[in-house]
Amino acid sequence: STALVLDASPERARPLVSALEDAGFQVEIASAPAAPADVAGLARHDLVVLGEIPALDFSPSQLDALAAFVRDLGGGLLLLGGEQSLGPGGYARTAIEEVSPTAFDLKQERRRASLAEVIAVDFSGSMAAKAGEHTKLELANEAAVRSADLLGEGDRLGVLHVDAAPHWTVPLAPVVDKAKIAERIRAVGPGGGGIFVDLTLETAYAALRKETTQLKHLLLFADGSDAEERTRAPALVARAKAAGITTSVVALGSGKDVTALERLATLGGGRFYLIEDARRLPAVFAQETVLASRSAINEVRFVPAPRAAGPALRGIDFGAAPPLTGYVVTIPKNRAEVHLAGPEGDPVLATWSVGTGRAGVFTSDFSNRWGHAWTSWEGASRLFGQLSRQLARRAEDPRVRLQAEFENGGLAIRATALDARGRRDTFRRLRVVVSGPEGYQRTAPLEVIGPGHFGLELSPSRPGAYVMTLVDDVTGEPLATGGAVLASGIEQRPVGTDRALLGRVATLTGGKVRDTLAGIFRERERRRFAYSPLEPTLLATCAAALLLAVTARRLFVSIPRLRRATIERRSSASAASITGTLAALRARKRKARGEPAPPSEQTAEAAQPSAHEPSAGSPPRAATPAPKPPLRPPERGRTAAEILLERRRRRLR
Template sequence: IDVGGVERVPADLAEMATYDLIVLSDLNARAFTEAQMMALASYVRDLGGGLLMAGARDAFGLGGYSFTPIEEVLPATFDLRRRRDRASLAMVIAIDKSGSMGMEAAPGTTKLDLANEAAARSAMLLSPLDRVAVAHVDTEVSWTQPMTAVDDPARIAGAVRAAEPGGGGILVDITLEASYDVLEGQPTQLKHLLLFSDGFDSEDMTDARSLVRGAASRGITTSVVSMGNGPDTPELEQLSRLGGGRFYIVDDLSELPRIFTQETIAASRAALVDRAFHATLGEPSAATRGIDFSSAPALGGHAVVNARPRASVLLGATEDDPLLLVHQHGVGRSAVFTTDLGAAWGRPWLTWDGYAALFGQLGRSLARSPERRDAQIGVTLEGGRGQIRVEAVDELGRVRNYLDLSATIAGPGGRSSEVALTQTASGRYEASFDADAPGPYLVTVRERGEGLVGSAGVVRPRGDELRGEGTDHALLAQVAALTGGEVREGSLDAVFTNRPPAVYAYAPAWRELVAAAMLCMLLSVALRRLVLPRRLAKGAAVVEGATKLAERPTTKAPDRTPALASRDQTDARSPPDDEQASPTAPPPSEAAPPDTLAETLLSRKKRRR
């Protein structure tokens, strides 16, 4: 279960398909985009999802849901034309038709087109008991539709939709004067002005406050819609407060139809019943089974809706007004609960034992049925057609033949269609459908009399440029020519054989070498200049001493070979030992100083002995 605000409502149909039931509790229609509304409607109609709308002051007609895709799938309508007990209403709708209203708000649709459509829908909500007038204003007031009884809403809507933009800015004072003059003499119980003006270019508001106060004292209420939040918006808001009406700021003009219909229903003062009542049991249903409603506390009030002809009224409110309605729409089910779920009017039910049982059973009856395990559904795209294939095999592996299957296809843009599946082989059923538009296609398969079988989907990519069109040989040849290569065709093995020799590229490395040299230089300076710990210093001294010894030149020993040769010659001339007396041995001469490091070390060793 996911709980949150409108930001948690799935943005598209594919995301909604992951839910079995969606509950909208007192959410205003302005919180939804048109795409979300269309997706919610398709979710119920085409995918078999469940939808429950509950609330009061921010739901149904007062929430701006009249003439929306969501209203189409609910078991109730929100217009009050058929109610005979409501007060009659005279209403003037004054629309800014200055030059800026001729700008496009959407492709092919101007701002004035949206405002005109909003006024036309407002007229469609009124009954012959009501009266309406529509004025388009710039520097003067033009009565596109003079005050008239709403006996032909289609004719009034057509006249309003034909209005075109003018020039200059809207003059508020003359608009108020003209509107109040028309409303003053109307034979209705309620009188109301709805002013649509530019928040950036509303001119001539010198006497506006006094005019609105005077009208309010005569029973005429005033509501204001500001196009954008501009410098004139605060004054427009003040006018709505003085006039006892409501104030709206709209940046996205596509919201205008919802705002105008919401305001029209609010002005009728017939959309709410603000008094306590006890719920009464209606048609028997699984949602209300086993619940004792005689013990239920009183609820504080409810919204007023009209039940559709085929809707089931499970609980009643005051008089003939329904409290809980359900019906089947397409392959899904939807319900309406005309009070809140505990925020205000519905709070007494929070401590009632039957509250959890009622909404638990209601949720199970609305939720989408689980998919069966005895069928596999596949959807593919071939050209501009979608292909549906169902393999029906039960858990024991036995094929299921002669099934009566149909598929509902929910396409992009809220489009839907239905096709019958034909058996093409043992346990196999197939059908096709148009799928030429880009976007998602969700397919729901049902068996007649058995309900949901399963669902599957496929997406057609947006744009022809994403579709495969073969190999662009001209582009490949151009790339090969520019880069000095060649185009190779044939098998994949042929592409990677006989490749040209490898080509090496050299990159300069002087930066890295300079950086290494600078690092070595810094280390050398640090060893000489920094005071090192004793152990490190001793090690450095040994290294430095060894370096100096390695650099000292070696003294060459004198060549004694000539002396030895002279001595041999003397011995040859001397007589034998027996003929010559042995000479007296000469005194030992002083030892020559050592010439090499090795001799020095040897001499020191001998002296120590």
């Protein structure tokens, strides 16, 4: 295993290096300028130790790479305390704080001196110049927002934007509505002229003298080559220092006014920062705000008390531990495990898992200041050795293999997996975490492309080194790492046309290879048949038949009996109809011949009351006389033969 120790003083890091070497690590020591600038440079290490180096010594891309090393590559990160690290080092609200198990802000519930701070920002015309993707003023405003976010409700903050005249963007008042404060600060645009230092100091000091807080501080930010009207500035700063108001100065650029600005910081009992890269302003403002509060460092003699058990504490008797003399005050995050605690329960050693890696923080130091007695204690060397082993990246799974390469302008990622018996494991759920240049980050699941084979195609466009980590999607454990490099211009390299492959595709799909598009719309496809499945119709029919059968059984309907009843009903109706018809025909025939009805029919007719007979309740009517019988029968009609014979006789006459 390899470890990278980042510290401004190699001699100060010597005790830690010895402990790591005793634990079996190959150790490299580097300062901030020599630290890798991207994730690819960190990929060969299993552990990174960040010692006492202020955040402003790193570029934002270096801090992002350290965070990605832990979160995406499964590496280990150990943070050490000190006057120039953690919160006092300006790491609050940075990528390092995001992966740290403790927070570096000042919002903890503890007794500390209240702070009234005024931030004076130069917003003259020179601040409209670009520094990367943002202007200098935008970065300065963002730095002021970060400082406001670090303060608590018991603190007071004022933001003063100054060019030829001072403008109170945020009047000096309690820090209550941080969102509104941030909105006001970010809304300020570039002004004109240069910053008038004397007028700025008079306005800021006048506001601070009215405050009753225990600490009063002015942070002056000015262009190193455009700080004007500063004749009375040294005297103003000295009088403010005598009144308990400290002054720190941040100069942007190595201009002609840098020396005078540095002298003001010395007279004011504050700190001077010379910044060449405006992108580092947020870290500087955060560091200065934490230091001005004088609550981030607690220098007191104590022996850490064990809390949560862990591999780092195994076999160590802390009852025999010598005392530490100070530590950096931090706040444990929700999922963090606090293994050692100091006064007031503040964390001294804490760890947690973040992304695919692990991070830990030791808020005291392991050098000649707070941890001088620990450098000669055998238990401390064992503690840091076991802690480093706990945080370092796990060994890769020998049954999983990861490969990646750029081909045809894209990133092809391939993985193979075997089970415990050495057979291809197709049922693994794998995902890959890819990190690349300029903060590129992508997490995606791998798809099965064959028995035990998984693959993914990505299309990154920025040249540089890409590092990927294969992660078990069920357990979250990193399994393997790999990398590939996209050379500049490779994404624009022509790849040609595979005519043989296109011909096979056309043959398999029933198409043809054409050299021109002429006449393509005049061709018609031959008729094809389409088939519709009958399963839905048949299923619906069967369901209806089943329902009818169940209904018939429930109602006890007998089909044969129903059929016989239907036949009998039809027979009765037919017989009655025939009988009635014959009776009517006979009656008409007798009527035509003048014959009387038979006695049976007369009896039936007498039994049925006539429609003209009165009912029992109606009054009697006069009797109707019976019709007289005909004198002779009606004449019979002549036949056709008789008619023809009559006509012949007439012609002969």
